[in-house]
Amino acid sequence: MGVTRREFIKTTAAAAAAASIGTTLLPGGVKPLFAENDMEWHKSVCRFCGVGCGVLIGVKNGKVAAIRGDKFNTINKGHLCVKGFYLHKIIYAKTRLTHPMIKKNGKFEKVSWDEALNFVAKKFNEIRKAHGPDALAFYGSGQAETEETYMANKLFKGCIGTNNMEGNPRLCMASAVGGYLTSFGLDEPAGTYEDIEQAEMFMLIGTNTAEAHPIVFERIVRHKMKNPNVKILIIDPRKTPTDQVADLHLFPKPGWDLAILHAMARIIIKEGYADEQFIKDNVVFKDNKKNLTYEQYKQFLEKFTPEYASKVSGVPVEDIVKAARMFGQAKTAMSMWTMGINQRTRGVWANNLITNLHLLTGKIGKPGCDSFSLTGQPNACGGVREGGGLCHLLPAHRVVKNPKHREEVAKVWGVPVSNIQPKPGKHTVAMFEALNKGEIKGIYIMCTNPAQSLPNASKYWKGLKEQFVVVAESFFPTATTKFADVVLPAAFWAEKEGVYGCTERRSQYMPKVLEPMGEARWDAFILRDLGIRMGFKKEFEKYKTAEDIWNEYISLTKGRDLDLSGATYRRLKKERGLRWPVPSEDHPGTYKRYVKGDPIFDELSEEKKKGRWIYFYGKPEGKAVVWARPDKGPEEPTDEEFPFALSTGRVLEHWHTLTMTGTVPELNRAVPKAYVEINPEDAKALGIANKDQVIVETRRGQLKIEARVINRPKKGTLFIPWHWEEWMANILTIDAFDPGSKEPEYKVCAARIRKA
Amino acid sequence: MSWFEKFLNKVADYRQPLRPPGAINEKDFLQHCIRCRRCVEICPYQSIKVVKSGLGKKSGTPVIIPRQVPCYLCMKCPPECPTDALQPIVQKEQVRMGVAKINQDTCLPYMGIICRACYERCPIYTEAIILKDEIYPVVVEEKCVGCGICENVCPNEEPSIVVIKRES
């Protein structure tokens, strides 16, 4: 049982008095966590996950000394997770990169900014001249600020003239983008976090919310504690920490859950849980080739009996039926998913099938109802999805294919429209493949660590080794800087201002409270100066402040679905973020899209709406699509040779490739090293004991790692947290990708395991 | 905390020493244990340290300092002991080395910071530490074996959960 401080001191003191060795110093209890009164607090946003928690940065004597949750932020209401709590330690990490370096004769040498930038500009221009613009590429990040991605976009797509401009959200959110676009016609969820407190039922599928999106999980948990009737359905092959709140947990074989979702749809329709009026008014049906009628869709579903789904997925029939009824009976339902759905060769389809359930039951557009994709990175939504940081996109949900879009953007950028190619560039896997082949000869990598985070990572080291690689990073060394020819020190969070856009369409401002460490500079200005040195003086010299860039960007969002024109710096500095659309400075932002209150819906003419309360304006006639997608298993199913299905994922205490959280001793203490989780039954059969060294092997590589025998993964599955460079899980993962979203199937591959 | 206090904390543990699993009560332990270190050497994780503070009664006795290395309950040490200072136990659930106490004044979840490090890594998983309201960790003293893993992983600067010897 817990004890209060007084009792605690009593117990420890009594024990200590009895001890004849040592002194009676007590741990804790003495030093309050937030006592520093003489601190200056600045409102900002957490650097880590896509939840987008508001933080207060405590500055004392010119140093960031503490972080606390922002009580007035509606996302986290003052709470944080332990990563966010230690953010201040990361600023002062020993591994901070403080000066530019060029690799000369295999060794990094300190150089001046001038030398570094001139060198990069010269190299890039040479490559561009000799091999064309498409021999250059940019690889960015969902952690870069919107302003930074915007500058990169302009430099590469607008000035250099290549669409080889990608970002790591390709590896995490692309399938969700594909899912939303195909189902609703527009990217990003209709609802917001506010729906959590109004939902009666949650379907958490392919997400370990408790560890990957801790604050969202906390909100769900608090809501359930207050309202015990709230039901939580989890569909996940692993018994994650999220499982602790489950009312029902389905454990499908990794990669075989599509049939379950279809079977649930079939039961929902069969047992009368479908909202027929909603379907009639707001939904059309399609399969991969053509439009269907409702009847044809029902026909299609006939195949997906619970028995069939059970056979395919390994989930008991009753559980599937129970799950469907749970979804159907609840008045309001929210589904949430993340990488377990997105990182799949049928990620887009899986996204569609989740949304299907909402469209069939009409559980969308109402408070407490949404199909809500959780983002992994803090600015994957804001910077890359909205900012257009992928090879087929342009800022503000525009696409390169659309000539009108190209024209609009070229005009604002002040470049000839012919500069922007109409053909999408190379998506992430193709980009690194091209680097291997030598088709791309120079790449600029910003704020990300692909040498560790790409699937089947070791395959792509060849290209990184051979081609000209520039890495702009706040930390050194990382797995990627090893391969760099030039490393540029980037200012870290709190040393720069800018905007992050989180999962719920909320854009939030982050202030600069510190001067960058050493010679580090803001990424956007590095790109600006590089642009100028490459000969785009006119295009770049106008950007003097972050606000200049932001203002230009929001002017591009005017009239688009993500209208941010009301979200000026002036406003963002005061408010705890704004959820688009915010068409004007006096607009409060939008709680729900496609319904009353959404300025775009409100503007629609009555004859268009025909009295409908919801209108999916991204699709013709405002009708969302229910997709009849075939079910398909993973790219690499298990077989005799590789009998285990391997998944990778996160732990609460760490984030991505450890460049940040790995520098905090407290977090390393909590999880010091990687391990492979294996079911006790499997472990027994293979003679593996807890903490034994084992070798996990896939067709792509092998990894020596510590075993953690625990009843979490299902029999026949393995799980490895992927954060550590030393135990690089991505040596094992497969680089097959979704043909639609081009997102790789990190989450399922076939493996075997033996004692080392 | 001054450097001097830190130094003191380093050289001397502040509590009754935690003994390896299976240890009999402290008074008898001091008589039974012949200070042979066989338990120390058999431990695969170097969990067991030796009291090295002069010529006192406890000098040379095995001790576990969880913040350095906790006991991972492999149960190799009890049968290694040549005396009955460590009673042979086979089931890790039967171990009663100590009991964990949470300091609610500093434990992160009680401060609104999500942390489940101790809960997640407790070897008596979901039994010895439970989450009140699925958020606040609480130790179930009857189940806690006192292995100290929770104290070891607690990501607070000073551990908010410490294992204290059971009085028996």
Place this chain on the structure above:
Amino acid sequence: MGLKKSKMLSLLFRKRRLIQIGSLIFLIVIPLLNLLNLEVVTGNYYSLRIWKIEFVDPLFALQHLLLTLKFNWQLLMGISIPLLIAFLGGKLFCSFICPYNLLAEWLQKILPAKKTNVFKVNAKRYWAVLIGWIILTVIAGFPILYFVSMPGQIGVFLGDLIFLKVMGVESLMILAVLGIDVVFLKRIWCRELCPVGALLQRFHWNYGLKINYNEIDCVCSTDEIDSPCVQRCPVYLNPKSDPLYPACFNCGECVKECYYYGEALKIKFIKDITNFEPNFKQRKEEQTINKEEA
């Protein structure tokens, strides 16, 4: 058979130093093996396990018994081999295994070689010493002899240093005893005070391995100090005197020395340690005559 046995014995005693050094190295190897988690041996000379065979220092078994008043089968098993050796050979442990003795003997080598006095053995004193240690243990209420058991202390010093990388003040005990004992007190520690030896010697069989002096063969001076065997004895005894036990720890150095002289000293299983012939003087004279004749 008899011949074979005596050959083996003499081989054993000739290789004594090697065995001593081996024993010290063993103490270093144990923690190293355990660092590799090999688990084949653990412990030191308080208690040792080699594969599945257990050894326990009888002194610690005794302390355990005194303090807990409980028999412990594991301990009993552990002391059986040490006791068997003590039964046959007295303090063979001290002369062959104990690392303290090795260090002391080495230190003696550096110091001035010539001895100026030897000690008379007083058997009653040994009982007093042992009983004194026992009373101390009981009063202390914990195995306090842990601090003064030199073989164990050296073992745990090495073990803790290698395995845990720590040192403690109690290890200074080794230096203190070593210095004072060897430099000022002429090895009184091993000869009389050490509780380990004091206990082991109690189990020495009447017919066990002992130094045997045959006066007739002796060719050296009758002077107490001047004989080579006396000069050689590490613990300042006169091998030609009686009684020699419980002080002598059967290192056999005197025997080895005598080999080059009269071979009057032997180590064998025998009840009486000296073999006085009545016509000692006469034999001596005969020998001188023989020598002159030659």
